[in-house]
Amino acid sequence: MSAATSVAAGTVRRSLHRQRIDVAGYLFAAVLLLSLLFSLALLAVLVVDQLGRGIPVIAERGVGFLTAPLSSSPARAGVVQGLIGSALLALIVALTAFPIGILTAVYLEEYAPATRLSRFIDINIRNLAGVPSVVYGLFGLAVFVTLLQSFGTSNGANVITGGLTLAVLILPLVIITSAEAIRAVPSTLREAGFGIGASRWQVVRQLILPSATPGILTGTVLALSRALGETAPLILIGAVLGSFSAGRNLADLFGGPFTALPVIVYDWARKPQEEFRALTSAAIIVLLLVTVIANGFAILLRNRYDRR
Amino acid sequence: MTTLTGASRRLEGSPRRHRNEGLVRAFLLGASIVSVAISAGIVLSLIFEAISFVSSIQLSQLVADGWFPRRGMFSLGTVIAGTLIITLIAMALAAPVGLASAVFLSEYASTRVRRVVKPVLEILAGVPSVVLGFFALTWISPHVVQALFSEAKAFSLLAAGLGVGILTIPLVASISEDAMRAVPLSLREASYGLGARRVTTSLRVVVPAAISGIVAALILAISRAIGETMVVAVAAGASGGSLFTLDPIGPGQTLTGAMASLATGSDNVTGNSSAFLSLYFLGFVLFAMTLGLNVLGDIFVRRTRQQY
Numbered sequence: 001m002s003a004a005t006s007v008a009a010g011t012v013r014r015s016l017h018r019q020r021i022d023v024a025g026y027l028f029a030a031v032l033l034l035s036l037l038f039s040l041a042l043l044a045v046l047v048v049d050q051l052g053r054g055i056p057v058i059a060e061r062g063v064g065f066l067t068a069p070l071s072s073s074p075a076r077a078g079v080v081q082g083l084i085g086s087a088l089l090a091l092i093v094a095l096t097a098f099p100i101g102i103l104t105a106v107y108l109e110e111y112a113p114a115t116r117l118s119r120f121i122d123i124n125i126r127n128l129a130g131v132p133s134v135v136y137g138l139f140g141l142a143v144f145v146t147l148l149q150s151f152g153t154s155n156g157a158n159v160i161t162g163g164l165t166l167a168v169l170i171l172p173l174v175i176i177t178s179a180e181a182i183r184a185v186p187s188t189l190r191e192a193g194f195g196i197g198a199s200r201w202q203v204v205r206q207l208i209l210p211s212a213t214p215g216i217l218t219g220t221v222l223a224l225s226r227a228l229g230e231t232a233p234l235i236l237i238g239a240v241l242g243s244f245s246a247g248r249n250l251a252d253l254f255g256g257p258f259t260a261l262p263v264i265v266y267d268w269a270r271k272p273q274e275e276f277r278a279l280t281s282a283a284i285i286v287l288l289l290v291t292v293i294a295n296g297f298a299i300l301l302r303n304r305y306d307r308r
Numbered sequence: 309m310t311t312l313t314g315a316s317r318r319l320e321g322s323p324r325r326h327r328n329e330g331l332v333r334a335f336l337l338g339a340s341i342v343s344v345a346i347s348a349g350i351v352l353s354l355i356f357e358a359i360s361f362v363s364s365i366q367l368s369q370l371v372a373d374g375w376f377p378r379r380g381m382f383s384l385g386t387v388i389a390g391t392l393i394i395t396l397i398a399m400a401l402a403a404p405v406g407l408a409s410a411v412f413l414s415e416y417a418s419t420r421v422r423r424v425v426k427p428v429l430e431i432l433a434g435v436p437s438v439v440l441g442f443f444a445l446t447w448i449s450p451h452v453v454q455a456l457f458s459e460a461k462a463f464s465l466l467a468a469g470l471g472v473g474i475l476t477i478p479l480v481a482s483i484s485e486d487a488m489r490a491v492p493l494s495l496r497e498a499s500y501g502l503g504a505r506r507v508t509t510s511l512r513v514v515v516p517a518a519i520s521g522i523v524a525a526l527i528l529a530i531s532r533a534i535g536e537t538m539v540v541a542v543a544a545g546a547s548g549g550s551l552f553t554l555d556p557i558g559p560g561q562t563l564t565g566a567m568a569s570l571a572t573g574s575d576n577v578t579g580n581s582s583a584f585l586s587l588y589f590l591g592f593v594l595f596a597m598t599l600g601l602n603v604l605g606d607i608f609v610r611r612t613r614q615q616y
Binding site: 022024025028029031032033034035036038039040042043045046049050053099100103104106107108111112120121124125126127128130131132133134135136137138139141142143168171172175199200201222225226228229230231232235236238241262265266269270277280281284287288291292295296299303 | 336339413427437477510536541547587
């Protein structure tokens with residue numbers, strides 16, 4: 001009896017402790033890891049490739065590359081109009097898309113009654129987020145450029161129409177990320193506010209928005225960095241390809257022809273001369289520094305905020 | 309009785325406060341109507357201009373040997389074929405790599421690895437598409453495409469498609485990883501309890517449970533690939549137009565590429581010529597395709613959320 005039990009127990013124990021190497025399992029894990037490393041390697045190759053070609057230009061030209069205007073001669077061409085243009089575009093985007101986007105998010109999360117209209121607005125925003133950026137360019141061309149031309153400006157394609165087009169492009173992104181940040185605010189905060197007799201707006205302004213600020217900030221910075229890298233909408237509404245003289249005064253800056261960093265990258269990338277390849281990479285390094293720093297800042301901010 | 313009405317009046321608060329709250333609500337609603345107005349603007353401008361394009365040409369011009377807008381040849385089949393080739397190539401790269409990365413991040417990676425890798429993937433997602441285009445032209449084309457096919461051209465649909473694929477890897481990875489991580493732990497535990505290995509658990513339990521989210525990730529990635537403009541504009545060539553082609557190692561034209569080259573061609577098309585109006589026609593076709601895919605993807609995303 002006891003002998004039989006111990007034999008059976010031995011079999012069970014042996015089968016439980018069977019030390020067989022799970023070859024298929026390890027192979028599967030290796031393939032998965034390789035795919036992940038492949039995507040990371042792509043990013044590394046891209047960055048190294050641009051650095052290798054662009055660093056010599058930046059080393060040779062130094063700050064001169066940043067402060068020189070566009071030129072058809074590769075030895076003299078710089079990106080100053082692109083820097084100015086991108087900065088102005090970012091300013092216009094921040095002044096228009098951020099307030100409208102955050103207010104919309106507040107409405108949808110805190111005010112909107114569960115009506116058909118609210119649901120329609122919500123679905124509408126999610127669909128807008130998936131519209132290709134080039135279509136926003138067409139929208140900017142059909143609406144903003146035409147509108148500005150009808151106001152008597154000879155050239156509707158200026159930094160204002162460009163900025164508004166980009167603002168429209170990132171508006172859904174700003175709304176969606178801000179709404180997520182507001183939704184993450186614990187409802188106890190809200191209830192406490194109402195409990196001491198605060199009005200809805202007081203609760204929103206003094207409790208919910210401060211608490212959601214890190215999340216909203218992350219979303220808006222990510223959206224801004226997306227806007228800074230967009231090219232297609234700007235070339236559709238008529239950002240300048242090729243060289244032009246930089247605006248000297250404010251009226252020229254806002255009303256005259258404009259370009260932006262990614263537009264310069266596109267323009268130079270199409271030029272056949274070998275020297276422009278190096279210049280393109282140098283401009284890409286500047287563009288990546290701007291967008292990746294903005295992105296990285298937002299991601300760090302969110303990770304710190306998430307851990308709390 | 310009098311005390312009761314007094315109390316209820318006190319609870320109602322001052323009329324001024326009510327008025328202010330109403331104003332705030334109206335203001336916020338106004339902000340959220342902006343996004344609806346934008347959608348309406350996009351749809352209306354696309355439809356009207358597309359109709360005026362179709363009525364400005366003979367319908368037979370839509371069926372030509374190629375897409376040469378300045379010569380009145382508007383072969384829709386050519387640009388749609390190019391778009392489908394790009395999308396197919398992009399998905400052939402992004403679907404396996406993105407899904408494998410997602411399985412690894414969700415099922416195999418430790419928290420620490422995930423915390424390092426996810427931000428890097430997000431940075432890859434944040435690389436401006438024009439940069440990816442330049443990378444496709446100057447690195448993927450000579451080092452991958454022309455290394456594999458000696459007869460390949462410098463500009464090719466294959467190089468552009470791979471570039472678009474790199475852009476969509478992070479999208480596939482992050483949406484499908486979210487879906488897999490949403491699968492309840494109890495399912496995995498049940499599987500391990502039955503003695504299943506990790507590979508079996510991943511492939512037979514987690515992936516099927518998350519299939520809606522995975523399908524959504526692929527659909528949204530396809531929509532993104534169809535709408536991607538700058539990679540194609542830089543790396544696919546054929547900026548003047550293209551004959552109908554199914555050859556991936558030669559240059560070709562896509563919906564978005566055709567739009568970019570119409571907006572930036574040597575003789576910028578403007579005014580009311582049918583070449584200019586064809587921009588809106590292409591935009592309308594692109595918008596309809598991506599909207600359909602996004603709505604479909606959204607249905608799948610919502611199905612995942614409802615399941616658990």
